[in-house]
Every structure is written in structure tokens, then in C-alpha cells.
Amino acid sequence: MKFKHKYKRMIWVVAGLCLLLVIGSVITIVSIDGYQYHQNQKIIQSITETVTPSNTLVVFFSRSGNTELMARKIADIKKAHVFPITSSQYRIGVKGWVQALQDARNTEAQITPSKIDLAPYDTIYIGSPIWLYSPAPPAFQFARNNDFSGKVVVLFNTMNSKFEQYYIDEFKKLIEKNGGTFLQHIYIIRGRMTQQMDINTFLNEVEQKLKI
Numbered sequence: 001m002k003f004k005h006k007y008k009r010m011i012w013v014v015a016g017l018c019l020l021l022v023i024g025s026v027i028t029i030v031s032i033d034g035y036q037y038h039q040n041q042k043i044i045q046s047i048t049e050t051v052t053p054s055n056t057l058v059v060f061f062s063r064s065g066n067t068e069l070m071a072r073k074i075a076d077i078k079k080a081h082v083f084p085i086t087s088s089q090y091r092i093g094v095k096g097w098v099q100a101l102q103d104a105r106n107t108e109a110q111i112t113p114s115k116i117d118l119a120p121y122d123t124i125y126i127g128s129p130i131w132l133y134s135p136a137p138p139a140f141q142f143a144r145n146n147d148f149s150g151k152v153v154v155l156f157n158t159m160n161s162k163f164e165q166y167y168i169d170e171f172k173k174l175i176e177k178n179g180g181t182f183l184q185h186i187y188i189i190r191g192r193m194t195q196q197m198d199i200n201t202f203l204n205e206v207e208q209k210l211k212i
């Protein structure tokens with residue numbers, strides 16, 4: 001009887017420790033996310049936008065600003081117009097992070113705007129973070145909603161460590177189904193959360209990727 005009681009107590013202690021570990025990890029991840037968001041925003045504001053006519057458009061969805069940074073750098077180099085897609089349920093913070101994790105493998109999302117007039121452009125860059133090895137749902141939703149007839153499309157992603165080619169192929173199929181030519185997939189691995197590459201190396205990497 002005494003042994004059973006001790007055993008039960010041990011289970012509670014282990015369960016409590018596991019719960020603390022999960023809460024601690026979530027707090028750490030969300031704090032790093034928030035820190036990164038603010039660091040990225042400082043640099044993003046210093047990159048000037050192209051206002052003259054352009055036949056290249058960079059469309060992106062970004063939560064913590066890494067993909068936005070890549071998008072703005074691509075637009076700067078290519079003298080392209082840039083257009084953010086937003087999805088309010090994935091805002092920075094705990095709620096948005098949990099929702100992102102929950103929806104990571106979906107290919108549908110509520111996005112604003114749902115469509116963009118692509119008529120002035122012949123090349124469209126579409127960017128998003130990788131969530132659970134796949135481009136985030138807003139990128140798929142944008143690809144589903146728009147007509148890419150006569151357009152060349154480049155998918156670009158930022159991530160911590162890796163993606164699965166299967167999801168990139170699915171994205172390519174969606175672009176082709178909507179009339180586009182899928183030219184290329186480019187990506188930057190910024191490294192795991194505590195050892196991410198610094199912003200200048202990241203921006204140099206964007207330049208290198210565009211030369212390929």
C-alpha cells in the first residue's frame with residue numbers, strides 16, 4: 001500500500017516536471033520569436049521600397065519578420081514591388097504561435113488580401129516561413145486564389161532547419177494548376193532558435209541565393 005502511494009506521487013512529480021518543461025519551452029520559443037520580430041523590424045524599416053514601375057512583384061507572409069526581411073531584400077535587389085499578405089490568427093505572441101502550430105500542415109487560411117492584381121507583373125516571388133516542413137498555409141491560400149497565367153513564379157522560404165520536398169512539389173502543382181510556370185525554390189536556413197545567423201549574414205545569403 002505504502003509502495004503504491006509512493007509510486008503515485010512519483011508519477012505526479014514526473015508529470016508536473018514535464019508540464020513545467022513544456023511551459024518553459026513555449027515561453028522561450030515565443031520570447032525569441034518576439035525578440036526576432038523587433039530586431040527584424042528595425043532593419044526592414046531601413047530598406048527603401050521601389051516606387052517606379054516594375055514587372056516583378058514580391059508577395060510574402062511572415063510572422064516573426066525573417067521572411068519579410070528576405071522579401072524586402074529580394075525586392076531591393078530586383079527593383080520589385082512588394083506586397084505583404086497578412087493572416088491575423090498567426091500574430092506574434094503565444095496565441096498566434098499555438099495557432100500556427102495547430103494549422104501548420106493546412107493549405108487553407110484566412111488571408112488579406114485574398115487576391116492581388118497581378119496584371120502588371122511577369123515574375124512573382126511568393127515567400128513564407130516553413131511550418132512543420134511545409135510552406136505556411138497563407139502561401140498556399142494565396143497560390144490557390146490567384147491566376148498566374150503567363151507568369152513565372154519563384155517560391156522563397158525562411159526556416160530554422162529543414163523542409164520536405166513533397167510540400168514544395170505540392171505548391172508547384174498549385175501554381176501550375178493556376179496557369180503559372182514554377183521557376184525555382186530558394187530558401188534560407190537561419191539556424192536553430194538559439195544559434196541563428198546574424199542579420200547581415202542573412203542579408204548576404206539572400207544576395208547569394210539570387211545569383212543562382
Ligand SMILES: Cc1cc2nc3c(=O)[nH]c(=O)nc-3n(C[C@H](O)[C@H](O)[C@H](O)COP(=O)(O)O)c2cc1C
Pocket residue numbers: 061062063064065066067068097100101102104128129130131132133134158159160161162163190
Ligand atoms: C509553428 C511553427 C513551425 C515551424 N516549423 C519549422 C520546420 O518544420 N522547419 C524549420 O526549419 N523551421 C520551422 N519553424 C521556424 C520558422 O520556419 C522560421 O523561424 C522562419 O524563419 C520564420 O519566418 P517568419 O519570421 O517570416 O515568420 C517553425 C516555426 C513555427 C512558428
